[in-house]
Amino acid sequence: MVHLTIFQLQKQTSAEPLSASFDVQLERKSERETRSGKPYYEMVLVDATGQMKLKVWENLPQFKALQELDDGVLLRLSGEWTQSQYGIDSGKWDMRLLNEEEGQAFLAGDAETKVRQDADWQSILDMCGGIGDPRLKRVCADFIDRYGDRFRRTAAARKNHHARRGGLVEHVAQMMRSAQALCAVYPDLNRDLLTAGVLFHDCGKMWENSYPEVGFTQPYHLHGEMLGHIPLGIETANAIWREMMQEDEAELWDELNPKSEDVHLHLLHLIASHHGTHEWGSPTLPRTPEAMVLHYVDNLDAKFEMMRMGYESQPELAPGIQERQFPLPSNLVKPLGHFETADHTSLE
Template identity: 55%
Template sequence: MDDAADLDLVTLTQLRQVIAPSPQPYRVHLQVDSRVEKQTSGGAPFLEVRLLDAGDSLVWRVFDNNPLFHDAAQLQRGCFLELAAQWVDTGKFGIEPRQPRLRFLTEEEKQTLLSGDAELAERQRVDYAKIVEQVEAIRDPRLKTVCSLFLEKHGERFRRTAAARENHHARRGGLVEHVAQMMRCAAAVAGTYPSLNTDLLTAGVLFHDCGKLWENTYPEMGFSQPYQLHGEMLGHISLGLELVNKLWRDMMERSEAASWTMLEPASDLVRMHLLHLIASHHGQYEFGSPVLPKTPEAVILHHVDNIDAKMEMLRRGYETSKELAPGIIERFRPWPVNVLAPLPKITGLPDSD
């Protein structure tokens, strides 16, 4: 095999897009999530090493006849490495590295990996800027201030939180992508319903999943979501309500709050409407909402949230699932059925004058 430094460096997502049954030489930068010792049916030892990058995961099965078996047995959770290999798609067991070579990453390479591939990092940068822009456009000074206070205090943690553990935007920074796209969608819907309180809707989108900062966040130096006691015991809706109430109290102690006493609607009513959006955004009791949507903004928020989650699931399914037949894509969790390739946009029309 060529010198490892000469091989193209790709992400796991990119690797899945180019891999074939015949060997393909690539380098991948990864973090170790877990290492499990197992035995074959014949009693021979082997390892299952789960590896992660910003957008995907891979299980590397290392058997005792692999030259790297003893090196792999020493890998610790959280360490960063480069795996250079001839990669093949084995079908049953997925992607597998042949003739692998392993080295640990430098500090600079670790930081580059944590920021995601260039395309993902740029998308999340643009999305965060969109969120800041939307917050700056809020006219109600109370909603604008509480949103700004959230970004000021928790923006760094927000940037490394996932929107979910598995189903959608389940990656470092995924919550930023989800919130930004929801803001775009909500703005488009609000354009057709001018009676909506767009300030409230924007704030509701920002805060609807803010409790996930203590349920689905990533450590500063990792791609693996740890389970956290706060998230397990209270869930992100309860945590979100608590956070917004705390931010609101802090905001009302500021000097500028004295100038808001004459504003209508009253500040406490604004707070209650914002809390209602957080509490009702799952839309149904069986999905965890303590209350159902009871205002226009709450109804819109629930559906915009659902739309973006479903569109992300479809995007991921088209990208990673097998094609069972032309245009028929194998079902993927949690989608209940096989999905179909979308109808392409029309081409070949004559240019208009």
């Protein structure tokens, strides 16, 4: 029996049973009923690499055991796992609580994920450190000093993409790389503004999708529920900017062009417009080239992550065709491989 993460389990399971164990935190359990009135539990299970759901039927011994378990407990699940269009399931499995040593190892996180997120965080620091405009460089540095730890344990979403501890770091780092690459193609873009806008665009999710200092359960926050991440992001950027402008250093910026109040306004516009449409939650529409680029690199990176998830977890409907990954609009088709040159040796 192999021991896997949730990500590995989702990637490796198929219609054929896979004998495996995996450690998880029980984010929550909810008691439900089928259309015929048969009760079951739906478990939402999380680890450092992602999330999965598992149904526990009334005739299983785990159904009664779940009644005694609180949300947040650490578990090891073992069994013969299969995957279908309805997700991962097993006809024969068991679960137990992790002991203290196992729990500490689990809470330390998946090593591969940590290495990747550490590298992405360093990329963010490097790109923000390379900002030339002293006001944007300073507001990014102040934000990172104040919120860096919380930012690093925040997800980019609750379920659709980068929905894991540290997922926001992965999302923002890739967006910054994409944005900076586009600045080379469209040199009129304001690279400094775009880099700062990417850092701040989803910072309000620290009150929507943040994780506690220990653990992988994603709680709900009253501010996130009542305001949403765009107003919270605007408020966060505003507060840091205004405090920064009260310092003596700000007097040195009076003669800079563009004016500080214009830089401030354009940064707020990037946060406010990044969803692209009123229907998607933006209070205003993208009205500058930087706002348009930010919206599209945000959408592109989210869609690419959804496709990656689908290729790794969705069942195959036919050779080269996999089932749709929600919320993408259609089934996935295996991408075309890269062209490889053949090593032809001429005959003499």
